[in-house]
Amino acid sequence: MTSVPATAVAIAAAVRAGEVSAREVLDAHLAVIDERETDVHAFNLVLADEARAATTEVDRRVAAGEDPGPLAGVPVALKDNLCTRGIPTTCSSRILDGWRPPYDATVVSRVVAAGGIVVGKTNLDEFAMGSSTENSAFGPTRNPRDLDRVPGGSSGGSAAAVAAGFAPLSLGSDTGGSIRQPAALCGVVGVKPTYGLVSRYGLMAFASSLDQIGPFSTTVADSALLLEAIGGHDPRDSTSIAEPLAALTSVLDRGVAGLRVGLVSELMGEGIAPDVLARVHAAAAALAAAGAEIGEVSVPAASYGLSAYYLIAPAEASSNLARYDGVRFGLRVDAPTTAEMNEATRTAGFGDEVKRRIMLGTYALSAGYYDAYYGQALKVRTLIVRDFAAAYERFDLLLAPTSPTTAFRFGAKTADPLSMYLNDVCTIPSNLAGHPAMSVPFGPGADGLPVGVQLLAPALGEATMFRAAAVVEAAAPALTEVAR
Amino acid sequence: MTAVNLTHEPIEGEHFHVTSATTGDVWEIVVGLEVHCELATATKLFCSCPNHFGSEPNTNVCPVCLGLPGSLPVLNHQVVELAMRLGRALRCSVEPSVFARKNYFYPDMPKDYQVSQFDRPINVDGWLDLPDGTRVGVERAHIEEDTGKNTHAGGSGRIHGAQYSLVDYNRAGVPLVEIVGRPHIRHPDQAKAYVDELRAILLATGASDAKMEEGSLRVDANVSVRRVGDTALGTRCEVKNLNSLRSLGRAIEYEARRQVDLLETGERVKQETRHWDEGAGRTRPGRSKEEAEDYRYFQEPDLVPLVPGPEWIAAVDAAMPELPAARRARLAETAGVTPAEAAIAVSRDLDGLAAAAIGAGGDPGRVLTHVEHDLAVDGAGNLDPIHLAALVGLELDGKLTATQAKAVLAEMVATGEHPEAIAQASGFEAMDTSTLEGVLDEIVTGCPDEWVGYCEGDDKRRAKLQGFFVGKVMKATKGRADGKVVTALLEQRRVAAV
Numbered sequence A: 001m002t003s004v005p006a007t008a009v010a011i012a013a014a015v016r017a018g019e020v021s022a023r024e025v026l027d028a029h030l031a032v033i034d035e036r037e038t039d040v041h042a043f044n045l046v047l048a049d050e051a052r053a054a055t056t057e058v059d060r061r062v063a064a065g066e067d068p069g070p071l072a073g074v075p076v077a078l079k080d081n082l083c084t085r086g087i088p089t090t091c092s093s094r095i096l097d098g099w100r101p102p103y104d105a106t107v108v109s110r111v112v113a114a115g116g117i118v119v120g121k122t123n124l125d126e127f128a129m130g131s132s133t134e135n136s137a138f139g140p141t142r143n144p145r146d147l148d149r150v151p152g153g154s155s156g157g158s159a160a161a162v163a164a165g166f167a168p169l170s171l172g173s174d175t176g177g178s179i180r181q182p183a184a185l186c187g188v189v190g191v192k193p194t195y196g197l198v199s200r201y202g203l204m205a206f207a208s209s210l211d212q213i214g215p216f217s218t219t220v221a222d223s224a225l226l227l228e229a230i231g232g233h234d235p236r237d238s239t240s241i242a243e244p245l246a247a248l249t250s251v252l253d254r255g256v257a258g259l260r261v262g263l264v265s266e267l268m269g270e271g272i273a274p275d276v277l278a279r280v281h282a283a284a285a286a287l288a289a290a291g292a293e294i295g296e297v298s299v300p301a302a303s304y305g306l307s308a309y310y311l312i313a314p315a316e317a318s319s320n321l322a323r324y325d326g327v328r329f330g331l332r333v334d335a336p337t338t339a340e341m342n343e344a345t346r347t348a349g350f351g352d353e354v355k356r357r358i359m360l361g362t363y364a365l366s367a368g369y370y371d372a373y374y375g376q377a378l379k380v381r382t383l384i385v386r387d388f389a390a391a392y393e394r395f396d397l398l399l400a401p402t403s404p405t406t407a408f409r410f411g412a413k414t415a416d417p418l419s420m421y422l423n424d425v426c427t428i429p430s431n432l433a434g435h436p437a438m439s440v441p442f443g444p445g446a447d448g449l450p451v452g453v454q455l456l457a458p459a460l461g462e463a464t465m466f467r468a469a470a471v472v473e474a475a476a477p478a479l480t481e482v483a484r
Numbered sequence B: 001m002t003a004v005n006l007t008h009e010p011i012e013g014e015h016f017h018v019t020s021a022t023t024g025d026v027w028e029i030v031v032g033l034e035v036h037c038e039l040a041t042a043t044k045l046f047c048s049c050p051n052h053f054g055s056e057p058n059t060n061v062c063p064v065c066l067g068l069p070g071s072l073p074v075l076n077h078q079v080v081e082l083a084m085r086l087g088r089a090l091r092c093s094v095e096p097s098v099f100a101r102k103n104y105f106y107p108d109m110p111k112d113y114q115v116s117q118f119d120r121p122i123n124v125d126g127w128l129d130l131p132d133g134t135r136v137g138v139e140r141a142h143i144e145e146d147t148g149k150n151t152h153a154g155g156s157g158r159i160h161g162a163q164y165s166l167v168d169y170n171r172a173g174v175p176l177v178e179i180v181g182r183p184h185i186r187h188p189d190q191a192k193a194y195v196d197e198l199r200a201i202l203l204a205t206g207a208s209d210a211k212m213e214e215g216s217l218r219v220d221a222n223v224s225v226r227r228v229g230d231t232a233l234g235t236r237c238e239v240k241n242l243n244s245l246r247s248l249g250r251a252i253e254y255e256a257r258r259q260v261d262l263l264e265t266g267e268r269v270k271q272e273t274r275h276w277d278e279g280a281g282r283t284r285p286g287r288s289k290e291e292a293e294d295y296r297y298f299q300e301p302d303l304v305p306l307v308p309g310p311e312w313i314a315a316v317d318a319a320m321p322e323l324p325a326a327r328r329a330r331l332a333e334t335a336g337v338t339p340a341e342a343a344i345a346v347s348r349d350l351d352g353l354a355a356a357a358i359g360a361g362g363d364p365g366r367v368l369t370h371v372e373h374d375l376a377v378d379g380a381g382n383l384d385p386i387h388l389a390a391l392v393g394l395e396l397d398g399k400l401t402a403t404q405a406k407a408v409l410a411e412m413v414a415t416g417e418h419p420e421a422i423a424q425a426s427g428f429e430a431m432d433t434s435t436l437e438g439v440l441d442e443i444v445t446g447c448p449d450e451w452v453g454y455c456e457g458d459d460k461r462r463a464k465l466q467g468f469f470v471g472k473v474m475k476a477t478k479g480r481a482d483g484k485v486v487t488a489l490l491e492q493r494r495v496a497a498v
Helices: A008-016 A022-040 A048-063 A106-113 A156-163 A180-186 A220-230 A249-254 A274-289 A300-323 A338-349 A352-365 A371-394 A417-424 A428-433 A462-475 B077-089 B188-205 B245-264 B310-318 B324-335 B340-347 B351-359 B364-374 B385-396 B402-415 B419-425 B433-446 B448-456 B459-477 B483-497
Strands: A043-046 A075-079 A117-122 A169-174 A189-192 A212-217 A260-264 A293-297 A397-401 A437-444 A450-456 B009-011 B017-019 B026-038 B100-103 B113-116 B123-129 B135-145 B149-153 B164-168 B175-181 B217-227 B237-242 B273-277 B282-285
Touching (some): A008 A022, A008 A048, A022 A075, A022 A117, A043 A156, A048 A117, A156 A169, A156 A180, A180 A437, A180 A450, A189 A220, A220 A249, A260 A274, A274 A293, A274 A397, A274 A437, A274 A462, A293 A371, A300 A352, A300 A417, A300 A428, A352 A371, A371 A428, A397 A462, B026 B188, B077 B123, B077 B135, B077 B175, B077 B188, B077 B310, B188 B217, B188 B245, B188 B340, B217 B245, B324 B351, B340 B351, B340 B364, B351 B385, B364 B385, B385 B402, B433 B448, B433 B459, B448 B459, B448 B483, B459 B483
Parallel strands (some): A075 A169, A260 A293, A260 A397, B237 B273
Antiparallel strands (some): A043 A117, A169 A212, A189 A212, A189 A437, B009 B017, B017 B026, B026 B217, B100 B113, B123 B135, B135 B175, B149 B164, B217 B237, B273 B282
């Protein structure tokens, strides 16, 4: 067998050049899945047959002298909250039992149109609610770097799939850190784009004003490649940004000379593990060495981000998840009246964390409480936008930790939902502001597990963010081999 | 609850008052109407499914209007256009608006929330003038989506006790505008006139086909009562299930009497939703809920604020057709009548014809009578107003009787010919006086007793016998004689005889 390149950029180039077939690329990845998936459980569903059929088409096009596109023959894993036509899409929930969407999400169509090969649907915390993938109805995903530890969440399956070598690329969704935190914990690159840059059509909503789809990959360039393929205006999403997507892959080598990068004071202190802080400072030093100016900046309202998020996101979720009522699709538990059927279905179909957030959100929106909770949270959101705007008057980019700690052990935080929620403290402000942010691996923490550093940019600042990410990546120390 | 006492007598007049049989107090009705109307768009509010009534169940559906996971709404441009047209016709100001979610569970609502406009509606603060001159305020006219339709099978046909329910989602996501009227209506007839006027405006602007019977126009009435002279509003009940204008009027009257009875016996009106039962002629309380609904409104995050630019609003204004109130005023001026008297011609869309016929010299009163009563709305379009004026002239000159004129008019509509030609061909040429005198001679001679009675009897007997003789003449002339002329000739003879 011809040797299969490791990165998406290299694979696509080789497939387009006819140096390796899409089928060979796929088979190599299916072999890795065969070997390790039982341990890792990254997937809810591996689509081996469908993927093989898709490679046949890509290979036919190459043979015919056509260009299959920028993702030619690259295996891509999809978070299982992205609708795939005729293929079960579960959100890792019992409530969607048996449901097959009659349509593809826009990002899925774009991946396929770009020549990408969908290899499977990845595990997640039920309805993307969680930070460890322990809330999946189908059992947890394990961190490929250490199988006793969580991969993070909620896109834990997508992060693990890339970290384990099951696919060079995957897609996740990030509502409060659900791409960046698992990317950090699994030692891969994860990007949450500007809100509206990637169409949400076909993403099963958790919190519509915060949800954003983005890539996972082992390299910064691969994420840029995937984001270019999926981004850009979609008339089916009213919140989709109309402007054309800025070029990313072609600007990666431009460096950071003269860029001003601010360390966010509020995210560099209490609650953040010292070894994680040390890695962030080291990344700042690497950026400085490449010519960036480093400073400190305060984003005062960021301190209230977590509280505001845990009102806004559940409030929207309580409404978004109302449609799972047993009437039209998915699970139905029969009962004498419609209301009793709704209740029985939802009681059986939803897990504890989903129920907890539906109740939180319902309460936050209730008459008499709206102003004190949801209304107040919206004000905090406005303040965060304002404080970020002030910070970006002085800085081009901000730098912070992605996750307060490295990957934790299974069960370490399941008993106390609040301690689990604190995982998102550094990632949430970008969602509330609608700004892009990404996590880039930057060597091991004290326990030898990966640490991710987070680059934050103003709206539509992806190009600058990716340039800095490439510099950080180049300076990142190798992750020492960790016991599995 | 006390039995409803229907002995109260309504007082006729501008305001509908109820006088208590027991206390003699006079009560006033206060009504505000909420009207939902389906907009006449080609496609639904947030997707490209056809907006079409009467298709096979669940054929006009897609992931968006079925609320399938992952689907997202995209606002239909035509909805905004039609909503603005209606709003501007109702003298509303068009404001930047936002969509909100109204959350509640019901099987006919695919997402278990309804996308509507809550605290920032597109059209605010307008009014509507009734033909009687009353100005009824319009608080708002906002955009929202319709629900699907449940059919309950088995049991009573209602949701309780049904064996199973079927849901048709064809209507789910059809665009609606809800027009919230202020409580300025004081009479059941005014309520009916308001809906009539609104319907005329909806049709004129092309916003809706406004068919109550197909449910594309649905009316709920908020009804309260208060003692005449009170300024505070009483507790209101919202009456639903009003499927016709007749139901609307009856329901308001019934509900007002019910509330007066309650208040006069020292009870309170409970704020609630009530359903009109047309068969029983009464309202009944809706399903009682343990708690008040909390819809948990919040801004719809899947849609962006709707901010129509000033150019768009100006274009809507520029393209605004002449509205019924203006047409009534115009015809009233031309015809020298009140706007209320011009209302029927306008509502029949025959005001243009009437004005042209009057302009061509036709007598306004006779012209209006014809367009109000004698012309079918369909087919009147090819009637030449000059011919209509000529017809009216023939009538006034005594050359055609009223009955003949109607027959001629029907022929004019059918053939497009001139009334004189039709009258001649039909032998309708009015009889001259000398011919009539001859006919009368024969009849009077043939009925000597009746003639004596006519000449010498009291007024009552003379009136009766006048009818007898006119009838005889009509019979003898096969209706070609003019009744008025015959009466005059009879009277001349009587005076000459005595």
